[in-house]
Amino acid sequence: MNDSEVHSLILERVDEIEDDDIRSFMRSVLEHERDIINEPRAEYADQYKSLVDDYVGNESLGDYSDE
């Protein structure tokens, strides 16, 4: 299997994941990893934290001004 065949296989498997958030997140990660391969100095940590925030956001944070 060459490079593109393996990547197709990986993407096919990712697309089979039922959880929409996980599937979408993993696709975004793979896309970014592709960019990193082309640009090894590309940043990933902030990008992935931001993606995780999109899927597991901070809307649950409470306001404790009132008891």
Place this chain on the structure above:
Amino acid sequence: MNNIQIFEIEIEDYRQYVDNQTIDLRNSSDKHINIVEGQNGSGKSNILNAITLCFYGEETHTDSNDEEGLDSDPLVSKKRLQDLSVGDSVQGHIEIVLGKEEPQYAFRRTFSTARQEDITVNERREPQYNSSIGDLRLRQRIGGGNDWKPNPNPENILQEILPTHVHEYFLFDGEQLDEFFKTGYTDLVRAAVLDISHIELVNSAVDHLKKVQREFESESSELGGDIENLQKRKEKASQELERLQTKKSNLEADKEEAENKLDGVYTDLAGSADDEVREAQHRRVYLEERLDEQDDELLSAKKDVGNSLAKAGGVAYNTNALTYAIEQLEKYEASENGIPGLTEELLRATISNNECICGTDLSECESAREHIEELLDEQTSESQDAIEGRLRMERALEEGDDLIEDLLDDLKQLEDKRTSIAENEDELLSIANRLEDEDIIDNERAKGLEERRQSIQSRISSIDRDIGELDGKIEQQKEVIEERREEWREAMKEQDEHNLLIKQSEFLDESIDWFSEIKSEVLEKVRGDTEARLERYYNDLIWKNEDYEVILTGEYEVRLYGPDGRKNLGSLSAGERQVLALSFMAALSKISGFSAPVVIDTPLGRISSEPKQLIAQNVPDYLDDTQVTFLMTDVEYDEDVRAYISNEVANEYHLDYQDGVTEVTTR
């Protein structure tokens, strides 16, 4: 040819290759095998080394049995070093031209060897050399013509053609392959399957997600206080406030009760049959009411004093400075230049008469007139400012005197109030003493009532002090509660953030698990493909007329089953092991999907004569559309082998080695 092939290798002054020698390896569509034949030590392995040195900066073949000892030799040909002086250096290079149908890339790496100070070994002086290699460079052909331009990213292009981590499955020494399946080989097989599986993307994703996950966990561990404890502390502070407030309420109730009792005593005293007692009580009630009023009046008087002080203070504190300034301004006005009237009058008269004191006719001289007019403007402005300032200061001093007088009046009134209050208080004390003293007012009941009044009054005063203290404590306790509420609020927020980070970490965990599962599936597929090809190639290549089953286990152990059952790899002959390893390498290079040429040094080194033809013919067939270059000894490349593969051979070379120098000649 659809796959990348080596068009030519140019070697200049590398090892035993002196001057510039070019080996043309161009293949055609039906001929994809190259043969470079030479006896042991003639430089076959150094052709493989030249390729890996050029591409990857390393020499693959490190056989210490080689007569020249490759590791210890300088990179530049010894012939070139003979006349080299200490401190001087010589340079050589290797250039490899690659492409599919036409040359497209020319990779080049230079190297140099410098002579160092000789050393003496066993009373013999031996020259010392130090070799170094330069960076990989690349020229790329633009279009179909002869326009070649430097490419700034040779490493990137090379990684696309044949990445560093898989080159050993394309460029390898066949003679060393029988060592491949020795103890601990499963790690090599696992690494090889990983190398060709193209799962770097998933590996990198998992690696990066784990790092982000660690950062989340590290952040979450720093968050969250002891919520339960902080909640208790907050509640405890609130309870303490309630306790203080209850205590204050109780005291206020006690005070109210005491005041009621006091009212009763006052009523009794006011209703006394004794005129003197009644009169004294009435006077006391009046004085007490008056003292209440005087408290307010005293407060008002203090405010008046404060206001007066604020108004009068500025002038009073600066009287000396203002007086001095006025004196100075008066002196200025009295000086000759500073008498505004005279100077101003003189200048005005000059302009009016149209004649300057120097005799100039101002109607004739416009510039002189303008000059005098400017002087008049300046003089008028300065004089007016000085006079205005002096007058203001004089007014301020005059007003200051009035303000100070007001202040003194207010102070006197304040003092009068205090005196009056003190007098009233003294009188109240006197009334109390009179009522209490039977010698003054002979009334036993009044005495008793007065004693009771004093007792109640004392109790009320005591309660007032306690309430005052409690008020202070209550205020402090409210501050404590607010501090503890803030601590609790912060902790609750941190707990929320902590819980969010935990959720995010779990989300990453799930993603990592999925990636790992997908990685395992890809690896399992590659392992299965490798197993199938390994079995097929081994059965084709092995000279025995038996069927073998080859299993590549999930733990990457290779199991070989013959007609008599499982065969221990350790019991295989060197030739059988080489065939197995060759089959594995062929499978890896095939499955990897890289479009790269294959160069095998000594491919048949351990193989007895009978199966050589099989291998020589089959290995290239497995690698169809792939350029295969065999670096063979004259023993390997015998007439039978040559006859078997002659239809597919594009180029045949012989390495002629004499006096330490190899010459590449066409066979």
